[in-house]
Structure formats: C-alpha cells, structure tokens
Amino acid sequence: MKKIIVLAVLLALVSLVPGAAMADSIKGRLGVTGKVGFIVPSDNEAEFGFGTNHTDTGLVVGGGLLYGIDDHFAAELDVTNSSFDSEIGDFDVTDISFGGQYRFTNMRDRRLVPYIGAGLDIISSDFDSDFGGRRHVDTTLGVHLSGGLDYFVEKHVALTAEAKVVLAPDADITDDGFHSGSFDPTNFSTTFGVRFFFN
Template sequence: MKRLLIVAGIAVAVAGISGTALADSIKGRIGITGRLGFIVPAESDFDDRKLETDVGFIGGGGVIYGITDNVAAEIEVTHTEFGSNRVSGGDEGDFEVVNISLGGHYRFLLPQSKFVPYAGGGLDVLLSDYTRPSGTKAHVDTGVGVHINGGVDYFVTRQLVLNAEVKGVIAPEVDMSAEGRSGNFDPSGVASTVGVRFFFN
C-alpha cells in the first residue's frame, strides 16, 4: 500500500505540471540528474531474527548521455538510509546502502509531446553498512545486482527536464556480522523518486 501511494503521488505531481516546451531528442547530449524519493527495502535477518525494515529516504544523482534518439546510457550513485525492527517491535539498528548503478534505457519519443516515457535496466554495485542499536558497526559484504526502471521526462525547456522514476533492484543476500553474531542482508528494494535533469548542450 505504501508503495502504491508513493507511485501515485509521483504520477499526480508530474501530470499537474504545465508548459509549452516540446520533448526533444537527447542524441549526442550530456546531462546531469539529481533525484530524491523513498525506497521500500527488502527484509533481512540477523542472529536468526527476522528484521522488518522501514520505508527509507533515497537521494543521489548521475550523468546521462543520449546515444541515439531512443537509447541513452546512465551512471548514477544513490544513498539510502532506513531503520529495522524485530517482528516483536524492538529496534534492530539502521542500514545504509550506496548504489553505484550502470545502465541504459529506451526512450519513447511521442510526436508533439512534452513528455518522454522510458524503460530500461542495468547493473548495480551495492556498498552497505549496518549499525547495531549499541552503535557497533557490522561488517557487510559488497553486493552485486541488477535493476529495472521506468519513468518519464518532462521538458520544461530544451536544457531543463523534470523527471519521475520507479526503480526496482534485485540482488542476492550478502553476509553480515557483528558482536559475535551473523546474518544475511538483502539489498533489494523498490524506489520511487522525482528529480531534475540539466543538459549542457
């Protein structure tokens, strides 16, 4: 339900924007993106206890390059923070994930439209930290996963673009250990973000 509300809110926000600019091809153009939003992380376990995770904040940015009229490549780095609890309700500490994402997407250019929807995927390197309630830092292995994403760009001007995106990351669990105990961290999750792109050319 939380995931549905986040996606619906983004769709309404983008649909409510008005202007006169038309969508443009980004072939041969370089831009930077900044984005903020929410993430629904997967559950993990520690010391044979199931860890329920909270909805967290995600933010970051990257570089986009238009290879053709319809194909673009992206490199992005995002940072995520979220808390965790035992099923019984006790605090189980906080997680942080830095996602180094390499990917591409296909852009659907619509005639006489300010909006350009897109869909894509790619590879993710996931650098994670886990802080126990005592303040002890756990050792968490680096994870590697894949993502699928979809979104829409709204061209305010040829250079300035507003963006809304949903991105799902799928990755295998990695080992973590602290205070003589161990567990498994699942870096998977679904994020909904809004952002701004600026193209230099």
C-alpha cells in the first residue's frame, strides 16, 4: 500500500510539469514544502542485548518552511515522520530539523537550482515491541547533511528532490524504567516533493 501511495504522488508531481519556466530569486520569499520518500535506517541493538535488530527500508513523509535570506542562502525548518519495521518490532520516528541551504543559482538552465544543506535535528521515537507493549525511547539530538535540487515549473512552484543523511548518538530504549535496548537514529533518506512560494 505504501508503494502505491508513493507512486501516485510521484505521478501527480510529473503531471505538474508544463513547458518553459524561469526560476526567480527566493531572496525575501517564504516557501512551504511537502514531500514523501524512503528511509534506510540503521540496525539497532536487540532487546536485552540479544544480538542485532535488523531494520527494513521505510516510508518518510513531511514538510517544512524555507526562507530565502539572499540569492544563495536560505533558512529551513523541516518536520518529517518515518515508520519502518524491524525484526522485533516497529519504529515510528519524528525528526524536527533546523538548518540552512546554500543554493547554486548560476546554472545554465535557470529553472534548475541545486543546493546543499546542513543543520541540527531533534529526534523523537517510539518503539512497538513484538514482545508486547510500547517501549520508551529517549529523545536525542543529531545533525544532518543534505543535497538536492529544485526544478521551477513556474515562479511560485518548484519540484524538489533531496538526499539526506542524519547522524545521531544511540538513544536508550526502556521498559518500565529498565534499559531494554538501544536505538540508532542515524539514517539515510531520499524524498521527492513540491515547494510553493507565497510571494
């Protein structure tokens, strides 16, 4: 079902592409972003130290705000939620990230704007164990590095694609206050979406 949803969103994005358009400067402009994609999480310590808890690729959805400081620098607030399975339970992760982008605006095709970014992440997680019950997972801080591109289909609308790596220390998983495992929030994700600029 998740794959069908992602495919439907991607087809909708492709249908938005008209003919020629020019990217305008985003200096002083506020944009809102919606996106969907895939996350490849790290493996974790299994409950009570019994080996490694291997994880599966999952779905990530989210959105955020982008504000152009000048022609090259932009500030970004992003919130994503991802869910993925593991050998011994299901994880649900919310990542609130604050950061910035450097945008390469001097491209031959003015519609295409590559960018790189970095920032700070607040990572809140839940774990539903196959052994019964929801475990508490500590909130942790991390950092991210990202790279992507915006393709402007018109002045106010851009299609976007991004790859992002989040690096963070392990968080404790506890059951009734007792340590039962560790969660490694480090992950790699790829997303596709749309940005809409208001002004």
